[in-house]
Structures are given as C-alpha cells and as structure tokens.
Amino acid sequence: MLCWKVKIMNLNFNSPLFEVIRDEKKCVKCKLCVDQCSNKVHLYDEKKDIFKVDDMKCVNCHRCAVLCPTKALVIKKYSLEYRENAMWTDSAIKEIYKQSQTGGVLLSSMGNPNPFPVYWDKMLLNASQVTNPSIDPLREPMETKVMIGRKPEKLEFDSKGKLTTKMPPQVELSVPVMFAAMSYGAISKNAHEALARAADDLGICYNTGEGGLNKDFYKYGKSTVVQVASGRFGVHKEYLNAGVAIEIKIGQGAKPGIGGHLPGRKVGEDVSYTRMIPVGSDAISPAPHHDIYSIEDLRQLIFSLKEVTRYEKPIFVKIAAVHNAAAIASGTVRAGADAIVVDGFRGGTGAAPTRVRDNVGIPIELALASIDQRLREEGIRNQVSLLVSGSVRNSADIVKAIALGADAVCIGAAALIALGCHMCRACVSGKCNWGIATQDPELVKRLDPEVMHKRLVNLVSAWNYEIQELLGGMGINAVDSLRGNRLMLRGIGLNEKELEILGIKYAGE
Amino acid sequence: MKTIDALGVYYRKLNDSIDSAIKTDKNITLSGVFGQRYIGRGLSKGVKIKIQGVPGNDMAAYMDGAEIEVFGNAQDAVGNTMNAGRIVIHGRCGDTLGYSMRGGEIYVEGNVGYRVGIHMKEYKDMKPVIVAGGKAGDFLGEYMAGGAIILLGLDLAEGEEIIGRFCGTGIHGGKIYINGNPDKYNFGKEVEKVSLRDEDIAFLKNHVDLYAKFFKKDLSHLKLEAFAKYAAVNKNPYSNAYCSN
Structure with a gap:
C-alpha cells in the first residue's frame, strides 16, 4: 500500500517526445548506438542479449540513426497524442506538467520554432529580361566583397586621384556573411576552431560571443570579432585588440531584454580560463550593462573601447529586433557605433526562457526594413553598416536582406547545421552528441575541426556563387549596388501594411 | 617626472599625449584635469600617473597594471573592467566604481556612489579589492562574482548610513566587509552574513594599513574584529530556477 502511495506521489505526467524503433532484422548488435548516445537512451542487457530503450531520454538528435551501420534505427514522433484540441496543444499541456512538477522557468534552445510568418518566403526577387541584360558570373567579374564600418560624408582626392580622406576603420568581408556570435561555453572549443578556421579561409569573420578568447585562437585575429557583453567575461586589453572589430552586445534576438546565464556545471577548466572566472562558478551576464542607462552612456562605452584600441577597430553594437528598433538604431548610430547588428526574434540561443524566446521581439525582415528606412530619412545611413541575423537560412535570404538594406548578414544556426547540428534543440542539456553545444571532452572530440571547417567553407563558397548568380540575373554586378534596392523585391501573400513596412510593391505591380 | 597641463585639452588629445609621454618617462603628472x-x-x-583635478568617467578602464593617484574627486565608472594596477583617490568617487574589475586595487579616501563593485570578479591569483573610507550608495556589490569590498565608514555624521539598500543583490562570489553591524539594512536575498575568521582579520589589516598609509591617517582605533563580513549564499544562485523544455 505504502509503495503504491509513493508511486503516486512521484508521479510524473511527462511522456516521451520521441520513440526509438529498432529493426531487429537489420540490427547487427554492434552497440554503437549504446556507445554514442550521451543521453543514455540505448542500453544493452548482456545476460538477455537484448537492447532496451528509454524513449524519455531521446532528444531526436539522430546521432544513433545516422551512425548505425545497417540503418536499423528510426526515431519517430511519439505516437501517443492528447485528445485533439487546437487550443490545448501537446506542448501547452506538457509545459504545464513540467512547470507544476519543478517550479522552474522553462528554458529552450535554438530559435523560436513557432509558425510565425517567414517574410523571406513572402518576397520574390527580380530578374532582367531583354533590356538591362543579365550578367553571367561565370565570365563576368562580380563583386561580393563588402566593407563594414562607418563611411565618411564625402571622399576627397588629390590632383593625382589619390584618396586624401582618412577612412574610419573598416572590416573587409569577401562575402556579405559573418558567423554569428556564439560563445565558448555555449559551443565547444572544436566548434569555435572550425568557425575560426573557416572564417580565416573564407576572408570573413567569426564572433567570440561573450566567452572570451582562447589563446590558441589569437592567430585567427584578422577573422575575429570580439564581443563585450554585460558580464565582461574574458574582456581585457589584449582581448580587445585581438580581433578586427569589437561588438558590444546589448541584446539578442532569442532573448531581448534579458541577460545570459552559463551554469557553473558548464564552467570547466578551459571555459574558466577564457572567461577568467573560477571553475564551477555561474557566469551571469546581467540583463543590462550596468554602466549603460542611456544613449550617452552607450557612447561612453563605445569610446572607451575605441580609446583602448587606439581608434583602429570599428565598434559594432548588437541589438535585438524589438518594437522600437528603428529609434534605438538611430540612437546607436549617434552614440558612435560603426556597425549595428540587429538580431531578429527567430535568432538562436544556447538557452533562453521559452516564454521570452517565443513571445518577445519582432521578425528581422520588418526590423531591417524599418531601421534602414529610418536611418535614410535621418540622413545617417552612411554612418553605419547594418548587419542582420536571426533566421538567415540560405543565399536567397541574404540577397533579400541586402535588397532590404543590409550590408551583410550573420549566420548562427546555418553554420552549426553545417557542423552537423540536427536541430534537436537540446543544447541546454550540454550533452550534444555532435560535439557542438557541449563541454564534455568525450563529446567535443567527435567534432573534428579539420573536417568541419571545410564544410563551412563549402557552404559559404556555394552561397557566394549563388549570390553572384542571383545578382547577375538582376543585371547587377556588385553587392553594393543591390543594397537597399527594394525595387528588386516584390511581395506575395502580404497585406498592405506589411508591404508598406517592407517598402516593397506587390508581385505584379 | 614629466608634467602635462591638461586644462582645456580634449580627452582624446590628452590620452594621446599620455601615450607619447610614457614612451620616455613612465612617471607623469597631469595638472588641471577637468x-x-x-x-x-x-x-x-x-606607468605611474598623478592627477591633479577631477578626472572624468571611465578613468583606468581596462587598465592593466598602471598606478594612478588622484588628488581630487573622481567621477563614474573608475576602474571599469580593470585587470591589474592600483588607484588611489584622495577624495570621493562616483557610481559604478570598479564595475566588473578582475584584478588590482582601488583605494578611495571618502564616500563612493551607487552600484560600486558591481559584477567584480576574480580569477586565480587575480583578486580585486576596493577600499572606501566613507559610505557607499545602493546596490553595493551587486552581481559580485569575486574579489573584496571593504567599507570603513570613517567620519560618518550622526544618523548617516554606511550603505544603501540592496547590498549584494545577485552576489555569487567575493566578500564584502563593512565596519560595524549593518544588519538593519535591506540586503539582497542572495547575500548572507558569515563569521569573520583569522585570515579575514589579516586581510583587513593589510588593506586598512595601506589605506592609512596612502591617506596619512591614524586608524589604530579601528576594531577589525567588529567588521561584518558578507558573502554569497550560493555560488550557483540560479541553478534551480529553470527546467529544460
């Protein structure tokens, strides 16, 4: 009787999200699945010579299924469903079970997965026909290089045609792409190395995120953007001078208005070393920078960073796309930022409160259009470069972003997918079986930077060619000529207000 | 020792001239700082700098070992994200003193403003220390993750409070020493009073002696064993705040 009562008291209403199905006919009992699963889903019973499965622990990362030599494993959505209800969906019910059991704030990983409109897919690109003929990138020169940084009001030349205007510091990107800020701590050292080496090979930049910079990676300085966030982890003079630009992180698309928190269990020896905090200590990045309460204060921080780097590096300011993003961007330009990085509400994260991630902020496409418009109206668009992130999935998204007014984009999730991320969205567990979002040395080893950095190089190189093709099709031979050229875009399935904000015409107009 | 007249000089030019001056003489004096x-x-x-006047915000930001002595008051964010070095201020100091500092020492003769020592850290041998002779404003040591703050509360007037509200909110490392028995104040919920041990007394003595030396004061009357010590309840204060979704 007592035993029954205890069971009832410990009752946990959670049910598995996935079920693992093993085809016994195909299985050769190699036990690779047992070996590979950090979540301990697969167990092998020696005595009975059978495999057991704990579906509750499965996150659907595909590691076992992909590596299974006979493809004997399939992972499916758990088939037990609640009674159909458009209001009380599976996740609505399960989240209540979790919170009523733990009393905790729900924490999710990666970007907002909910079915909000994807404006990239509601915009179509133009192409030349007959007049203003298209350009073939296979035989014509195409310029995809962009310079990120503040541009002067005008250029002056001497009698020999040599530029006499002193240019503010610029970062040169061979392709209008950077790898988004992802900290060492959120992702592994090997993942960072793959990003750094790929950026170096490609002539673009990766971003340290707020995790400091490992000494081994200082050699990739010319391809590095170092970040300064509210926790100031690993920030010192040498670090600030190690990259080609400094990014002040004010906000992140996945969690606008709140800070970050790397739990002590993820702060091992190496993370401790780069963040410069004791092993096992929580790394808490407060919601605001405690020295920034106004645009003037932001200016103070921007110029303190310029001072300590002798005005040699552009200062980026990263903000989340929120309702007043255009006004905030305007203030940020006036505060002296050389580039603004705007992160949309679909932007990724290692961990963010679910409610914040899924309900706060606005789509990057709308934020980008309104910021570019506002800065143009105020006559200050030239003073700043505009980078956008948070849902850029392919080269067409990039071309559309540039036509809406961006100088370049940052990619986070797309880069991780190239490294083998299967979007299981369980980063927060720290048990990433692909060696990306983990600090477990055994798991980190699975990601070989030598192999993986080439995949990133392949991806961005392929996109670069696609960008050239799309540009050429429009009769344009340089990314710079497309920037803010919204006539190259038409809307489909959008209402008038959406068209107005995006500043584009409807298809057929 | 070289003297630079800073009166009316724009900060960028002043800092450039400090950079060039220290190439030949690492001891410099700045006069007329405003x-x-x-x-x-x-x-x-x-590098050793003596400052006559009132230096502006973010003095010694990211400083990495230099020594600065200010003969006057200082403004906000002194020692912001400082890594190493020493600052001695013969006067008062503004808000966010020592924000996120990771190493080095700051001595302030008088009172300090709000949010002092906020998010101070420590790493291995780097243990930053702030010693203030007077009182501090609200949110002293907020989000503190390491290092030490020592508040002497000297020469307070009758009824004058040594700290403000919410001292130690969000603290998850480091120590705060306050002269007297400040239990009546409204502390953050993440901080608790802990007993003073012999090594704390030795630590306090070391820094109080230095304070007395820098500001030429006789502090033999200070009862170090009467200081109250505060530290984090938990170095992982939010570990149970979440459930994975």
Whole structure:
C-alpha cells in the first residue's frame, strides 16, 4: 500500500517526445548506438542479449540513426497524442506538467520554432529580361566583397586621384556573411576552431560571443570579432585588440531584454580560463550593462573601447529586433557605433526562457526594413553598416536582406547545421552528441575541426556563387549596388501594411 | 617626472599625449584635469600617473597594471573592467566604481556612489579589492562574482548610513566587509552574513594599513574584529530556477 502511495506521489505526467524503433532484422548488435548516445537512451542487457530503450531520454538528435551501420534505427514522433484540441496543444499541456512538477522557468534552445510568418518566403526577387541584360558570373567579374564600418560624408582626392580622406576603420568581408556570435561555453572549443578556421579561409569573420578568447585562437585575429557583453567575461586589453572589430552586445534576438546565464556545471577548466572566472562558478551576464542607462552612456562605452584600441577597430553594437528598433538604431548610430547588428526574434540561443524566446521581439525582415528606412530619412545611413541575423537560412535570404538594406548578414544556426547540428534543440542539456553545444571532452572530440571547417567553407563558397548568380540575373554586378534596392523585391501573400513596412510593391505591380 | 597641463585639452588629445609621454618617462603628472574621460585606459605595469583635478568617467578602464593617484574627486565608472594596477583617490568617487574589475586595487579616501563593485570578479591569483573610507550608495556589490569590498565608514555624521539598500543583490562570489553591524539594512536575498575568521582579520589589516598609509591617517582605533563580513549564499544562485523544455 505504502509503495503504491509513493508511486503516486512521484508521479510524473511527462511522456516521451520521441520513440526509438529498432529493426531487429537489420540490427547487427554492434552497440554503437549504446556507445554514442550521451543521453543514455540505448542500453544493452548482456545476460538477455537484448537492447532496451528509454524513449524519455531521446532528444531526436539522430546521432544513433545516422551512425548505425545497417540503418536499423528510426526515431519517430511519439505516437501517443492528447485528445485533439487546437487550443490545448501537446506542448501547452506538457509545459504545464513540467512547470507544476519543478517550479522552474522553462528554458529552450535554438530559435523560436513557432509558425510565425517567414517574410523571406513572402518576397520574390527580380530578374532582367531583354533590356538591362543579365550578367553571367561565370565570365563576368562580380563583386561580393563588402566593407563594414562607418563611411565618411564625402571622399576627397588629390590632383593625382589619390584618396586624401582618412577612412574610419573598416572590416573587409569577401562575402556579405559573418558567423554569428556564439560563445565558448555555449559551443565547444572544436566548434569555435572550425568557425575560426573557416572564417580565416573564407576572408570573413567569426564572433567570440561573450566567452572570451582562447589563446590558441589569437592567430585567427584578422577573422575575429570580439564581443563585450554585460558580464565582461574574458574582456581585457589584449582581448580587445585581438580581433578586427569589437561588438558590444546589448541584446539578442532569442532573448531581448534579458541577460545570459552559463551554469557553473558548464564552467570547466578551459571555459574558466577564457572567461577568467573560477571553475564551477555561474557566469551571469546581467540583463543590462550596468554602466549603460542611456544613449550617452552607450557612447561612453563605445569610446572607451575605441580609446583602448587606439581608434583602429570599428565598434559594432548588437541589438535585438524589438518594437522600437528603428529609434534605438538611430540612437546607436549617434552614440558612435560603426556597425549595428540587429538580431531578429527567430535568432538562436544556447538557452533562453521559452516564454521570452517565443513571445518577445519582432521578425528581422520588418526590423531591417524599418531601421534602414529610418536611418535614410535621418540622413545617417552612411554612418553605419547594418548587419542582420536571426533566421538567415540560405543565399536567397541574404540577397533579400541586402535588397532590404543590409550590408551583410550573420549566420548562427546555418553554420552549426553545417557542423552537423540536427536541430534537436537540446543544447541546454550540454550533452550534444555532435560535439557542438557541449563541454564534455568525450563529446567535443567527435567534432573534428579539420573536417568541419571545410564544410563551412563549402557552404559559404556555394552561397557566394549563388549570390553572384542571383545578382547577375538582376543585371547587377556588385553587392553594393543591390543594397537597399527594394525595387528588386516584390511581395506575395502580404497585406498592405506589411508591404508598406517592407517598402516593397506587390508581385505584379 | 614629466608634467602635462591638461586644462582645456580634449580627452582624446590628452590620452594621446599620455601615450607619447610614457614612451620616455613612465612617471607623469597631469595638472588641471577637468572631466577628461578614459585617463589611464589600458595602461600597463610600470606607468605611474598623478592627477591633479577631477578626472572624468571611465578613468583606468581596462587598465592593466598602471598606478594612478588622484588628488581630487573622481567621477563614474573608475576602474571599469580593470585587470591589474592600483588607484588611489584622495577624495570621493562616483557610481559604478570598479564595475566588473578582475584584478588590482582601488583605494578611495571618502564616500563612493551607487552600484560600486558591481559584477567584480576574480580569477586565480587575480583578486580585486576596493577600499572606501566613507559610505557607499545602493546596490553595493551587486552581481559580485569575486574579489573584496571593504567599507570603513570613517567620519560618518550622526544618523548617516554606511550603505544603501540592496547590498549584494545577485552576489555569487567575493566578500564584502563593512565596519560595524549593518544588519538593519535591506540586503539582497542572495547575500548572507558569515563569521569573520583569522585570515579575514589579516586581510583587513593589510588593506586598512595601506589605506592609512596612502591617506596619512591614524586608524589604530579601528576594531577589525567588529567588521561584518558578507558573502554569497550560493555560488550557483540560479541553478534551480529553470527546467529544460
């Protein structure tokens, strides 16, 4: 009787999200699945010579299924469903079970997965026909290089045609792409190395995120953007001078208005070393920078960073796309930022409160259009470069972003997918079986930077060619000529207000 | 020792001239300083600067070993994200003193403003210390993750409070020593009073003696064993706040 009562008291209403199905006919009992699963889903019973499965622990990362030599494993959505209800969906019910059991704030990983409109897919690109003929990138020169940084009001030349205007510091990107800020701590050292080496090979930049910079990676300085966030982890003079630009992180698309928190269990020896905090200590990045309460204060921080780097590096300011993003961007330009990085509400994260991630902020496409418009109206668009992130999935998204007014984009999730991320969205567990979002040395080893950095190089190189093709099709031979050229875009399935904000015409107009 | 007249000089030019001056003489004096920002930013070990006047915000930001002595008051964010070095201020100091500092020492003769020592850290041998002779404003040591703050509360007037509200909110490392028995104040919920041990007394004595030396004061009457020590309840205060979704 007592035993029954205890069971009832410990009752946990959670049910598995996935079920693992093993085809016994195909299985050769190699036990690779047992070996590979950090979540301990697969167990092998020696005595009975059978495999057991704990579906509750499965996150659907595909590691076992992909590596299974006979493809004997399939992972499916758990088939037990609640009674159909458009209001009380599976996740609505399960989240209540979790919170009523733990009393905790729900924490999710990666970007907002909910079915909000994807404006990239509601915009179509133009192409030349007959007049203003298209350009073939296979035989014509195409310029995809962009310079990120503040541009002067005008250029002056001497009698020999040599530029006499002193240019503010610029970062040169061979392709209008950077790898988004992802900290060492959120992702592994090997993942960072793959990003750094790929950026170096490609002539673009990766971003340290707020995790400091490992000494081994200082050699990739010319391809590095170092970040300064509210926790100031690993920030010192040498670090600030190690990259080609400094990014002040004010906000992140996945969690606008709140800070970050790397739990002590993820702060091992190496993370401790780069963040410069004791092993096992929580790394808490407060919601605001405690020295920034106004645009003037932001200016103070921007110029303190310029001072300590002798005005040699552009200062980026990263903000989340929120309702007043255009006004905030305007203030940020006036505060002296050389580039603004705007992160949309679909932007990724290692961990963010679910409610914040899924309900706060606005789509990057709308934020980008309104910021570019506002800065143009105020006559200050030239003073700043505009980078956008948070849902850029392919080269067409990039071309559309540039036509809406961006100088370049940052990619986070797309880069991780190239490294083998299967979007299981369980980063927060720290048990990433692909060696990306983990600090477990055994798991980190699975990601070989030598192999993986080439995949990133392949991806961005392929996109670069696609960008050239799309540009050429429009009769344009340089990314710079497309920037803010919204006539190259038409809307489909959008209402008038959406068209107005995006500043584009409807298809057929 | 070289003297630079800073009166009316724009901060960028002033900091440039400090950079060029220290190439030949690492001991310099700045006279007529009046609100210029970022003095001493990022400067390394061996550089010694004496400042006459009132330096502006972010003095010694990212400083990496230099020593600065201010004969006057200082403004906000002194020692912002400082890595190493020493600052001695013969006067008062503004808000966010020592924000996120990771190493080095700051001595302030008088009172300090709000949010002092906020998010101070420590790493291995780097243990930053702030010693203030007077009182501090609200949110002293907020989000503190390491290092030590020592508040002497000297010469307080009758009824004058040594700290403000919410001291130690969000603290997850480091120590705060306050002269007297400040239990009546409204502390953050993440901080608790802990007993003073012999090594704390030795630590306090070391820094109080230095304070007395820098500001030429006789502090033999200070009862170090009467200091109250505060520290984090938990170095992982939010570990149970979440459930994975």
